[in-house]
Amino acid sequence: MNMFTITIPASSANIGPGFDSAGIALSRYLSLHVTKQETWEFVHHSSHLPFVSHYEDHFIYHAAKQIAEVYNHVLPPCKVEVDSEIPLARGLGSSASAVIAGIELANQLCSLSLTLEQKLNHATVLEGHPDNAAPIIFGGFLITANTGDGEIDYFEMPPLDLDVVLYIPDFKMSTETARNLLPASFSRKNATTASGISNMMIAAFVSGDYLLAGRMMEKDLFHEPYRAELIPNYDEIKVEAKKLGAYGTVISGAGSAMISFVPKGQGNQIAAQMKAMLPQYDIAPLKIDHHGLQVSHCEKPLRMTAE
Known part of the structure; x- marks a missing residue:
């Protein structure tokens, strides 16, 4: 070899x-x-x-x-x-x-x-x-x-019948910086609620209910509320992508990129429309x-x- x-x-x-x-x-x-x-x-x-x-x-x-x-x-x-x-x-x-x-x-x-x-x-x-x-x-x-x-x-x-759209800003965020934004602990009430949301999202994806999965994606309590303020255009991307038909939009990993799950076959169209709104971003329609x-x-x- x-x-x-x-x-x-x-x-x-x-x-x-x-x-x-x-x-x-x-x-x-x-x-x-x-x-x-x-x-x-x-x-x-x-x-x-x-x-x-x-x-x-x-x-x-x-x-x-x-x-x-x-x-x-x-x-x-x-x-x-x-x-x-x-x-x-x-x-x-x-x-x-x-x-x-x-x-x-x-x-x-x-x-x-x-x-x-x-x-x-x-x-x-x-x-x-x-x-x-x-x-x-x-x-x-x-x-x-x-x-x-x-x-x-x-x-x-199981294989998901959807596309993804990726939004990459010219802005780096280290995992260490992103982790330091998170609380050291959660109350039992908050942890139970956050865990239930996670369980519901996974169950929705397994069953193919992408609308429910998308709603649960955007209700995270573990990390997104603490990291959102450092993510450029966080709220705008979520709102505009939803208007265009995205099931849900979240921070990709620790950020600074964001990612939308969108209906199969609509990735190119949604990416093009989002690019017109955010020309400074590298916006890419991708496959899983x-x-x-x-x-x-x-x-x-x-x-x-x-x-």
């Missing part, structure tokens, strides 16, 4: 009240084209990727090295060409995508034959929680729970990616598109 390509989707976590538990894979991608050679080299082909002066400082290399060491392996040197459609610090799982890229890089280079569940467990250790990692690895819409016993439980939602992490052994880089 001298050449292969790793393709990893973006993700959006929380989906409103599914805080640190719910996540979907999206049709924007991070890709690594890997060729074995005598020395390590990382080459970036995207403005979304940060400058790194030395391969040992590269986030993906660091994750790969950690996984290789768990299994008592040494990474063989490679040239890694990296391309990305995932902007940093916008709530689109850029960190989780890079972590999983590193895990899979080690898996391929060291012939570890990791299962999907092992990859999820490793990603959760490196990331801290599985809400972005699970959809990136499996594709689709997943609910996860880290119950503290060393295993990650997950549930794959159902492939997840992909590896191709080929001569040229491949980019997957969601069906």
Whole structure:
């Protein structure tokens, strides 16, 4: 094996009240084209990727090295060409995508034959929680729970008959900053109400009642009320998207991007109309990616598109 390509989707976590538990894979991608050679080299082909002066400082290399060491392996040197459609610090799982890229890089280079569940467990250790990692690895819409016993439980939602519209401002928000906005604890009453809203949203998605799911998305009590004031045009995006037919609009992950769930086939139209209102935004109609992490052994880089 001298050449292969790793393709990893973006993700959006929380989906409103599914805080640190719910996540979907999206049709924007991070890709690594890997060729074995005598020395390590990382080459970036995207403005979304940060400058790194030395391969040992590269986030993906660091994750790969950690996984290789768990299994008592040494990474063989490679040239890694990296391309990305995932902007940093916008709530689109850029960190989780890079972590999983590193895990899979080690898996391929060291012939570890990791299962999907092992990859999820490793990603959760490196990331801290599985809400972005699970959809990136499996594709689709997943609910996860880290119950503290060393295993990650997950549930794959049935395929959703809808599109999504993504609103990306020219404004970064670190996960740490977003977390610091949240209260340290909730009263029993508020926690019970918030949990009920989350349960209702998941049940509505499973049953295909997207109108109910959309209403529940927008009633979150866990994080959106505390983060909304730092999200540009938060109220305007929600109101205008609803007028155009969106089921629900929420903060994507920790922000600063937002995401709408819209009727199937209407993503392009709604995105175009929202773009006219918010020309300063990168507004993209996307699909839910159902492939997840992909590896191709080929001569040229491949980019997957969601069906």
